[in-house]
Amino acid sequence: MANRFVQKLQGYADLTATEILALEQATIHPRKLAAKHDLIREGDRPGPVFVMLEGWAFRYKILPSGTRQIMAFLMPGDCCDLHIGLLAEMDHSIQTVSSARVAMIPRAEMDRLMSEHGGIARAMYIAQLADEGTLRAWIVSMGRRSSLERVAHLMCELYVRGHAISLESGNAFALPLSQIMLADALGMTPVHINRILKQLRLTGAMQLRRGSVNILAPAKLAQIAGFDENYLHRRMRRPSSRTGISSGPESSGLKDL
Amino acid sequence: MANRFVQKLQGYADLTATEILALEQATIHPRKLAAKHDLIREGDRPGPVFVMLEGWAFRYKILPSGTRQIMAFLMPGDCCDLHIGLLAEMDHSIQTVSSARVAMIPRAEMDRLMSEHGGIARAMYIAQLADEGTLRAWIVSMGRRSSLERVAHLMCELYVRGHAISLESGNAFALPLSQIMLADALGMTPVHINRILKQLRLTGAMQLRRGSVNILAPAKLAQIAGFDENYLHRRMRRPSSRTGISSGPESSGLKDL
DNA sequence: CGCTGGATTGACTCGGATCAAGTCGAGTGG
DNA sequence: CCACTCGACTTGATCCGAGTCAATCCAGCG
Numbered sequence: 001m002a003n004r005f006v007q008k009l010q011g012y013a014d015l016t017a018t019e020i021l022a023l024e025q026a027t028i029h030p031r032k033l034a035a036k037h038d039l040i041r042e043g044d045r046p047g048p049v050f051v052m053l054e055g056w057a058f059r060y061k062i063l064p065s066g067t068r069q070i071m072a073f074l075m076p077g078d079c080c081d082l083h084i085g086l087l088a089e090m091d092h093s094i095q096t097v098s099s100a101r102v103a104m105i106p107r108a109e110m111d112r113l114m115s116e117h118g119g120i121a122r123a124m125y126i127a128q129l130a131d132e133g134t135l136r137a138w139i140v141s142m143g144r145r146s147s148l149e150r151v152a153h154l155m156c157e158l159y160v161r162g163h164a165i166s167l168e169s170g171n172a173f174a175l176p177l178s179q180i181m182l183a184d185a186l187g188m189t190p191v192h193i194n195r196i197l198k199q200l201r202l203t204g205a206m207q208l209r210r211g212s213v214n215i216l217a218p219a220k221l222a223q224i225a226g227f228d229e230n231y232l233h234r235r236m237r238r239p240s241s242r243t244g245i246s247s248g249p250e251s252s253g254l255k256d257l
Numbered sequence: 258m259a260n261r262f263v264q265k266l267q268g269y270a271d272l273t274a275t276e277i278l279a280l281e282q283a284t285i286h287p288r289k290l291a292a293k294h295d296l297i298r299e300g301d302r303p304g305p306v307f308v309m310l311e312g313w314a315f316r317y318k319i320l321p322s323g324t325r326q327i328m329a330f331l332m333p334g335d336c337c338d339l340h341i342g343l344l345a346e347m348d349h350s351i352q353t354v355s356s357a358r359v360a361m362i363p364r365a366e367m368d369r370l371m372s373e374h375g376g377i378a379r380a381m382y383i384a385q386l387a388d389e390g391t392l393r394a395w396i397v398s399m400g401r402r403s404s405l406e407r408v409a410h411l412m413c414e415l416y417v418r419g420h421a422i423s424l425e426s427g428n429a430f431a432l433p434l435s436q437i438m439l440a441d442a443l444g445m446t447p448v449h450i451n452r453i454l455k456q457l458r459l460t461g462a463m464q465l466r467r468g469s470v471n472i473l474a475p476a477k478l479a480q481i482a483g484f485d486e487n488y489l490h491r492r493m494r495r496p497s498s499r500t501g502i503s504s505g506p507e508s509s510g511l512k513d514l
Numbered sequence: 515c516g517c518t519g520g521a522t523t524g525a526c527t528c529g530g531a532t533c534a535a536g537t538c539g540a541g542t543g544g
Numbered sequence: 545c546c547a548c549t550c551g552a553c554t555t556g557a558t559c560c561g562a563g564t565c566a567a568t569c570c571a572g573c574g
Contacts, residue, residue, distance in 0.1 A: 042487075061397055064483050069397040081389065083382040091390045091488035125340040132338065133348045135392040140318055140326040142399035143444030147562075178520065187400030192562055194522060210520085210571085226321050230299075231348035404530070435552065449530055451554060467539085467552085 003027065004165045005051050008077030009123035011164045011234055019117045026113060027051055027103035039094040039102065046087050048104040051079040055100025056176055060184070061092045070185035072134065073158065073177070077165045082110065082124055098176045126233055133231035142187050145226070150186050151196045152225035155206055159215055160229050172214040260284065261422045262308050265334030266380035268421045268491055276374045283370060284308055284360035296351040296359065303344050305361040308336040312357025313433055317441070318349045327442035329391065330415065330434070334422045339367065339381055355433045383490055390488035399444050402483070407443050408453045409482035412463060416472055417486050429471040
């Protein structure tokens with residue numbers, strides 16, 4: 001199976017054979033981690049850059065009241081911030097969802113990869129901009145979307161991102177997130193997430209079962225969510241309008257069917 | 258008056274006299290912009306890096322329904338993303354609040370500044386990490402804080418950030434944001450913001466009048482907000498505990514009084 | 515085969531939105 | 545200098561989406 005990290009970066013910039021090799025070299029010795037294991041905790045001194053090769057993780061923060069807020073999901077191919085090593089301490093924690101294989105790239109090696117290989121630098125920077133766009137999209141969701149739209153929007157996001165690393169088979173893809181995690185990510189209660197998922201199931205747009213989602217009507221889901229994938233900054237996007245519904249030739253997955 | 262951009266970056270890393278000079282050179286010809294003017298719009302091809310020298314701006318997005326979500330406030334000293342030029346198009350817009358002076362640094366010059374001056378690169382990267390931390394903090398606020406906490410938290414954030422560029426005089430600082438903007442930033446209605454501000458006034462923690470805030474009891478405000486400034490990554494922070502209330506020698510402003 | 519953690523459903527409550535009047539204050543022009 | 549105007553701020557009454565509390569169901573697992 002292809003290296004998901006390489007696959008994802010290729011979606012952002014052209015990489016030479018040398019660059020691909022360098023990336024593979026840098027990630028040949030991943031660490032195997034158990035589920036629900038903290039990669040790093042708030043307050044820790046950051047070290048190497050993490051690259052998810054297999055399995056999922058999420059960034060989160062626990063409030064004084066004990067509630068948790070998840071701020072991002074990391075899927076295979078994703079990595080945490082490039083310059084993380086510059087910080088004195090982490091401002092949030094990162095935890096695995098499922099068991100995972102994670103490469104740790106020391107800061108010096110990361111710097112070398114970036115300065116020697118223009119394509120890698122370019123792809124990494126765009127990836128980072130896409131991550132920031134995603135954070136902003138979450139803020140928009142939490143601030144101005146109803147809970148139905150919010151859930152639909154997250155599913156669209158994960159679907160498109162999953163598509164970029166060939167995670168889906170047909171319209172379904174593996175989603176190892178419990179309803180509790182979804183609730184903590186979307187700022188809702190598990191009870192309410194459950195009701196919304198039922199509602200989405202009834203519209204026929206999508207269906208979530210333990211461990212996997214089935215997007216039955218991508219266009220309908222995107223329309224419910226008001227989803228526009230522009231913030232993910234994939235290459236080859238629709239050349240034309242901004243309708244709120246993604247479309248166009250070779251869009252990253254949520255084309256109207 | 259000092260260059261706010263330089264002043265802010267000095268809060269992140271030591272800069273040599275040469276580096277300070279280089280930054281001042283790069284920002285000596287700012288453009289003067291009117292209030293409510295879009296610096297750049299969603300869908301535009303990004304160009305130079307913007308640096309706010311005077312006045313405020315905000316990043317925002319308009320949803321299909323017509324509602325607006327503000328995702329960040331830019332105050333003097335702040336700049337927009339370093340590598341923005343790599344993107345094919347903007348995923349959000351940026352608008353001035355008040356009239357402003359904004360420097361535009363071409364991408365090539367920015368690259369030169371960063372590669373020739375290690376201190377500048379370092380400070381800019383930390384600034385970017387702090388911006389990302391701020392986005393995550395907003396997600397936490399919207400997802401898991403009550404509206405009272407949310408408003409208090411934003412005020413704490415702006416107070417600390419303002420402190421870094423000497424924006425405050427005593428416990429007050431100029432805040433050119435209307436209640437409508439605050440509402441669009443915090444995911445609430447103007448009506449509700451207004452009631453919350455009244456509530457905060459009654460607790461004696463702070464007071465917001467047209468154009469300025471007065472933080473009467475910083476510690477109380479921080480306590481209401483559950484504010485921990487760690488995500489802003491200022492240097493010289495408390496060496497000790499994580500209590501949810503910032504403290505310690507020479508913290509960035511919200512020390513308990 | 516019972517235990518445990520997630521998923522599901524119902525009944526009730528409440529925070530914040532919505533709708534609807536005002537009020538205040540800074541310009542603007544006569 | 546004052547009346548007019550327009551946008552922003554305030555306040556009250558009502559409504560509804562989502563939270564809370566509480567059972568119950570279900571699947572995987574020791």
